[in-house]
Amino acid sequence: MIITIIGTGYVGLVTGVCLSEFGFDVTCVDNVPEKIALLKNNVSPIYEPGLEQMIRSNSEAGRLHFHGDVAQCVPESNVVFLAVGTPSAASGDEIDLTYVFSAVDDIAPHLSDGTVVIVKCTVVPGTCQTVKERIEKLRPDLDFSVVSNPEFLREGSAIQDFMRPDRVVLGIHDERGREVAEALYRPLKLQDTPISIASLSGAEMSKYASNAFLAMKVSFINGIADLCEKVDGSNIIEVSEIIGLDDRIGDKFLRAGPGFGGSCFPKDTRALAAFARKVGAPQELVETTIRANETRKDNMARRVLETIGDPAGKTVAVLGISFKPDTDDIRESPALPVVELLIENGVKVRAFDPKAMESAAELYPDVIWASDPYEAAIGAHAVVIMTEWNVLRALELDRLREAMAVPLMIDLRNIHRRKEPTRHGFTYLSIGRDRAKPAPAEVAAVD
Structure with missing residues (x-):
């Protein structure tokens, strides 16, 4: 299986490196030449324990590549991951989906029939459906699938979280997307990792609900700490x-x-x-x-x-x-x-x-x-x-x-x-x- 990852930020780079560790042929694409230059020299632009060593070993094994042009990578890919940033909008608390839709516009002309587009970045419910509709509008005759695959990586332990996760979440809308996504994560299934199947929006919602619940636990215990100081x-x-x-x-x-x-x-x-x-x-x-x-x-x-x-x-x-x-x-x-x-x-x-x-x-x-x-x-x-x-x-x-x-x-x-x-x-x-x-x-x- 040939995989292209759009974006070499925290999620994209860790995902690409770990999938290459599974044995897949992976190309990570980014439009920042300086980042690609570093990665081609086996230097990680972010700090994450163990990541640089894995970049080197998989690059030397010929499974991991880095490129700056989607047109050179996407046409031959069976799977294209979108792993671009979703920052808070400058005007408020909502997320800015500009990078997601820009990436969709970049890859759409180069997608081949049968390609599965997997949205890895954190997006609000309904975004994957919009991605699907946007590609359909740009390529009305294209036969493709869209999958939501939210990440649950913790900085500082991201490799461990990817290689031995609590669960893998797959939001699907057709059987081909499900089959391809499950094949990607078969190495994890073999070690008894739960694979949770949901709708596109259900998968998207699960990421936000999980993080919100964990954040509430942190704030709760901080409040109890204040109370302990009074007793x-x-x-x-x-x-x-x-x-x-x-x-x-x-x-x-x-x-x-x-x-x-x-x-x-x-x-x-x-x-x-x-x-x-x-x-x-x-x-x-x-x-x-x-x-x-x-x-x-x-x-x-x-x-x-x-x-x-x-x-x-x-x-x-x-x-x-x-x-x-x-x-x-x-x-x-x-x-x-x-x-x-x-x-x-x-x-x-x-x-x-x-x-x-x-x-x-x-x-x-x-x-x-x-x-x-x-x-x-x-x-x-x-x-x-x-x-x-x-x-x-x-x-x-x-x-x-x-x-x-x-x-x-x-x-x-x-x-x-x-x-x-x-x-x-x-x-x-x-x-x-x-x-x-x-x-x-x-x-x-x-x-």
Whole structure:
């Protein structure tokens, strides 16, 4: 089977590389020459653990190719994946489908009879039907199929999620589309991966419903963490573990933190809410989740500022900028409001992140970007842990304390045991494990 992937962003590249790992002949197409040049040299334009090694091995095996022209790839393809971006529209929360329909217009003249077009990008219900109708209008005599195949990839573990997924969702409208799509995912079926068959719109809806539900779990546990801080002896980690043991709830996405970010949850919840309002079925829980998350991020930023006391002359080390570990993605990261509020109040910010500093430095040129956590902590009146990178779990606490002006640690990810930083001389504040308290006196008193 010959496959063409339109788009080498996060979804398109991971999909193409993993399908080539299954043994298929895959060509990834992109209209950005610089990205194609990198990929032809086995360099990934995005950071994802293990991805670059798989690009190299499958390219060398002759199964994976990269090209800049759909006309050279699409005519010979049995399957064409659309994996282009669906960003939020500039005018509001709805998604912008410009790239999807532009890709349809690009491939339509080159499609061959029998081709299956698979929409992999996240789109609101009804989009795949529109794609089908658009191709029919452009090529009225073409015999083709359209399949919806939403992705459920998590940044930082995308390869594992593709190769060993919880499920594969296929939205179909004809038997040929079903047969071809099932053949693509037969390697996963052989390892007992559930293959869920739905209508086109049912598959599209499943992606938004899944992400919205997970986002609600995050906001829910963050709210319970706030409640724990008001009750002596309550510990959000214990509470999370207990409720997660209930099979009806599960333990995933129940870690309290500073709020969710990234390219999926914020965009998808807003898009679902906007779509639901448009069709007359407002989703109040989703709307509340969106508001709660924005409030959460703002509150965490204010908590940091209030904890350090008078901001005049203060330095704060922010450890972790990406929205989650094992990615360089800073889109809507909870760390950004913290950095911005500190800068607005005249605080000198020093920061470190293993992967995200290059992109973050473009946004915040006044931040001092350090090569490691200890350099970031030099002269700091507080360190703030924003991302649960493993390197931050394994900090040499004595070394960190010695670099600082004041040994204050604000751990907004709860990655340390409370007694450990305290044993090394830190004033240690986390979330959902401590009663809310004013700024430590030794911090507020520092000139």
